[in-house]
Amino acid sequence: xxxxxxxxxxxxxxxxxxxxxxxxxxxxxxxxxxxxxxxxxxxxxxxxxxxxxxxxxxxxxxxxxxxxxxxxxxxxxxxxxxxxxxxxxxxxxxxxxxxxxxxxxxxxxxxxxxxxxxxxxxxxxxxxxxxxxxxxxxxxxxxxxxxxxxxxxxxxxxxxxxxxxxxxxxxxxxxxxxxxx
Numbered sequence: 398x399x400x401x402x403x404x405x406x407x408x409x410x411x412x413x414x415x416x417x418x419x420x421x422x423x424x425x426x427x428x429x430x431x432x433x434x435x436x437x438x439x440x441x442x443x444x445x446x447x448x449x450x451x452x453x454x455x456x457x458x459x460x461x462x463x464x465x466x467x468x469x470x471x472x473x474x475x476x477x478x479x480x481x482x483x484x485x486x487x488x489x490x491x492x493x494x495x496x497x498x499x500x501x502x503x504x505x506x507x508x509x510x511x512x513x514x515x516x517x518x519x520x521x522x523x524x525x526x527x528x529x530x531x532x533x534x535x536x537x538x539x540x541x542x543x544x545x546x547x548x549x550x551x552x553x554x555x556x557x558x559x560x561x562x563x564x565x566x567x568x569x570x571x572x573x574x575x576x577x578x
Contacts, residue, residue, distance in 0.1 A: 406487055407487070410486070427486030430478075431498055434477045434489055437471075437525070438499070439499045441471050443521065444463050459565070466518075469555075504517045
């Protein structure tokens, strides 16, 4: 194992990129992408937690649903990180940096009832949707149409997952009330 430590690029810097996006514009886009990346990982970790702790009559379906949702969040995060790197930036990655950078808040370590957990998830989804729309607009206005397109594609999945959470939170259920108390 090498003991030599050479920093090739410091975090929070943006270098020239082969995509020919002006460095000042790239800095703005990378900043927005790192916020989206951090938000995606806060959501990912919260969904993963819910996947682990979900209980009740609908356990199996919800366990699988949470798994699918956190996998979507992770795929989106990977695309965002790769785009930030392609633009000459350094994707935010450390746990404390992700937490500091995120504009959404993790619900914490406690385990809540299923409805509360899912409402908390839906709240994060809503905040991410609004943030991504702003980032898409920023990228478009700066002439970075590829980043805008990548974020649009991720946004479709985020909105679709949010819509599924909304369905789970509806009052209608086939589970008997006696089984839920």
